[in-house]
Amino acid sequence: MIATPPPSTGPIAPPPEIRDTSLNWIKKNLLTPWYNALITLAIAGLAGLVLNNFLRWAINLDGDPNKAQWNVIPANLAIFAVGRYPDEQYWRLWIALGIVAILAGLSWGVVARSVKLFSRNVLIGLAIAACICFLIPVPISPWRLLSVTMLGLVAGSAWLGQQLGRKVPQLGQYTSFAWLGSFLIYLWLLGGNLGLEPVRTGEWGGIMLTVFLAIISILLCFPIGVTMALGRQSELPVVRWFSVAYIEVIRGIPLIAILFMGQVIVPLFLPEGMRPDRVLRAVVGLTLFSSAYLAENVRGGLQSIPRGQEEAAQALGLNAPLTVSLVVLPQALKAVIPAIVGQFISLFQDTTLLSIVGLEELLGMSRSILANPNFIGRYAEVYLFVGVLYWFFCYAMSSGSRYVEKRLNTEHR
Amino acid sequence: MLNWRSLLLTALLAGSLAACATPPEKDSGAAGDGENTAATAEGSRLDVVKDRGRLICGVDGGIPGFSYVDEDSNYSGIDVDICKAVAAAVLGDADAVEYRKLDSTERFTALAGGEVDMLSRNTTWTISRDTSVGLEFAPTTFYDGQGMMVRADSGLETLEDFDGKSVCVEAGTTTELNLTDKMREAGVDPEVKTYQQADPAYQAYDDELCDGFTSDKSQLLARRTTLSDPEAHILLDVTMSKEPLGPVTINNDSAWFDVVKWVTYGLIEAEELGITSENVSEMEGSDDPTVRRFLGAEGELGEGIGLESDFMVNAIEAVGNYSEVYERNLGKDSQFKLDRGLNALWTDGGLLYAPPFR
DSSP, X not given: OOOOOOOOOSOXXXXXXXXXXXXXXXXXXXXXXXXXXXXXXXXXXXXXHHHHHHHHHHOOSSOOTTSOOTTHHHHTHHHHHHTTOOGGGHHHHHHHHHHHHHHHHHHHHHHTTTSOSSOHHHHHHHHHHHHHHHHSOOSSTHHHHHHHHHHHHHHHHHHHHHXXXXXXXXXXXXXXXXXXXXXXXXXXXXXXXXXXXXOOGGGOOHHHHHHHHHHHHHHHHHHHHHHHHHHHTOSSHHHHHHHHHHHHHHHTSOHHHHHHIIXXXXXXXXXXXXXXXXXXXXXXXXXXXXXHHHHHHHHHHHHHSOHHHHHHHHHTTOOXXXXXXXXXXXXXXXXXXXXXXXXXXXXHHHGGGGGXXXXXXXXXXXXXXXXXXXXXXOHHHHHHHHHHHHHHHHHHHHHXXXXXHHHHHHHHO | OOOHHXXXXXXXXXXXXXXXXXXXXXXXXXXXXXXXXXXXXXXXXHHHHHHHTSEEEEEOSXXXXXXXXXXXXXXXXXXXXXXXXXXXXXXXXXXXXXXXXXXXXXXXXXXXXXXXXXXXXXXXXXXXXXXXXXXXXXXXXXXEEEEEEEEGGGOOOSGGGGTTOEEEEETTSHHHHHHHHHHHHXXXXXXXXXXXSHHHHHHHHHXXXXXXXXXXHHHHHHHHTXXXXXXXXXXXSOOXXXXXXXXXXXXXXXXXXXXXXXXXXXXXXXXXXXXOTTTHHHHTTOSOHHHHHHHTSSSOHHHHTXXXXXXXXXXXXXXXXXXXXXXXXXXXXXXXOOOOGGGSBGGGTSSBOOOOOO
16 A cells, blocks of 8 residues: 555556456546655554544444443344334334335336346345344344245245236336325334234334335425426416415425424424324325425426427427326426435434424434443444434435436437 | 426315314314313313313423333322322322423423413422413422532632632523522632523533523532542531412313312322322221311312312322322432422421411
8 A cells, every 4th residue: 555656757668458357447537646655655644543543432242341342232122113113013014014025026127127126236135134133133033034034025026026026017006006006004013003003103212113204205295396397387367376385485494493393393283082093193294395395306307408498399289288297297306316216315304303393203213322321332333323224215215216317318319 | 388297186175175274173082072172261271171071281291200101101290199199189090191202491381271271390480470471370380490510629618709719500591590699699700601401510510611500409419429439428507589379270260270280289289188099098087077078078169169078088099198208209219319309398498388277
């Protein structure tokens, strides 16, 4: 690493065939001229020091009380995952997760029907995930088996989806509908009633509640946001004024104020028994908020579509709804996918604000776990763990969006 | 140009508005019966709780020893045990409680709006809260006071020694105001370092960024166990404020307030009478008329407040008497090993004193 900078002073270009090697890349970008080498060394040293200190803290084999004590994570893993959901009803959540796994696998198989499904990278990923499932020190032993089963379900139904997808080309549409339809099943499994023991939303928590809130809000805010964006460009004054007023009012209020109003102020005006469920109030708040931002994102896309597109559609004899839904919207939405996904990711992160108004989502749950006398002062471990979880979900969303973008682009060119 | 697009939009808008309005019904099964809507105006919260079959109790959810979620995902702590005792007394089931985590800023609004039936959330009894905020304070379940923690070898003994020293404190609390007041009274001018949250504040003290740390004494003692060398820290013999903490209900609902008040007193009285969760069933057959009256074997004390005559039996079976609650959460059976101090019975030199049950 400590290569001396090349002594040459003249601008002599290196032969092209060695430009691409990594050693040359390092030499060229990090070590020339001499002051870059110094900067590289300093930064590498600092990063190494930080990493070294972190690892020394994180890896604690001899039970040193001043180092990380990770037992807080496995001991409370169930609480991080589902909050205070009654444990004799966990089987329902496993079934729901199983359905998600099967649907995810099917969709994957259908989407990738023309390529090799289990490429080397995918197999490595599956193997790593299986190892993690087996190695996680879960106090409840069937959990390991069940989580590996879930991976098996994904892989199995992916294969099935690929085989079916080759025979039935419309399967892709069916899986979309299956996703929507399965939502009612999840609601039933989670909430109970109709033959299952009811579980109040007050007992939902952890990652389950975070993901639930985020998904519902995303599903609801998308149509509302698109409608508002179209409404803002409408030529009917009432519709336009309403959309503009909605967007500008909501964008003028901080999210925490909306959530606070929903959780604390609204009940003041409604009698006991007429109050909507707290989780529902949270969903409404999040949806109202993000649909206003989404509307502006979509409006950006709408404005980027040349006027000629619309005129061409009209010249072909399409009426207004068809012009919008077949010509304008598909192009507009495709143009703003990054912005929309960015909005969804920040919606996912905004669910943490609900811990302030007392919902026990992932972050709120962590606070209660940290107050357990057995784990006082373990906040670094807990927040690190929670941070990794949030990163995982957000990264999954953004890589998903990149994939969608790539697919849409190639199809149209 | 009035075109189709606008019409479509209007329809869509109307549709989405209707969709927003309908979902509440979906969850009405979980939200409880729709009856007793006018309860806050006419009937008592007691009837609301009985009809609902569930007590909604506002807790903090993040204070060690007072309310937290244990490894088995149950709420625990001294505040939580008060909720359980009330639920057991009113409904006969200590698990019929729905806990609502409340921030210190929203707790009174939630109580006033009827979102929660009672608060059991580390709330200090003050005159302004009792009068202008419109609350009723049930008997104090924990007498706390603001203290000062220093390192044992620092040589600091009184507040007067703090001139030019530094003190760490959580921002925006009455603790911070009390500190300023007391330091001005002592005529010294320490550097006050405020932190937005408890965890980084204690970390700063542990890293010797400040000479003293001030907070409620129970919190200081609880946190001391987590410092890198707990034995190296002492609490100064000063009490900078009075912090009587107890359950709270809303004004103008005497029937419900009486229930919370007397269940709390009942736990104290049970300790005085020597009734524990273990011997409560034997004690029902006791010859002592006071014990028999208290447990409802004789007389009709329960009916006076709208409960079963043996309401205290249920409560004590569920959580035990005050001493059991205290020792389990804060005292010798917990990590904190707090002495009873002011929280002992009046017969032992403490402040706990229950009026007679007769």
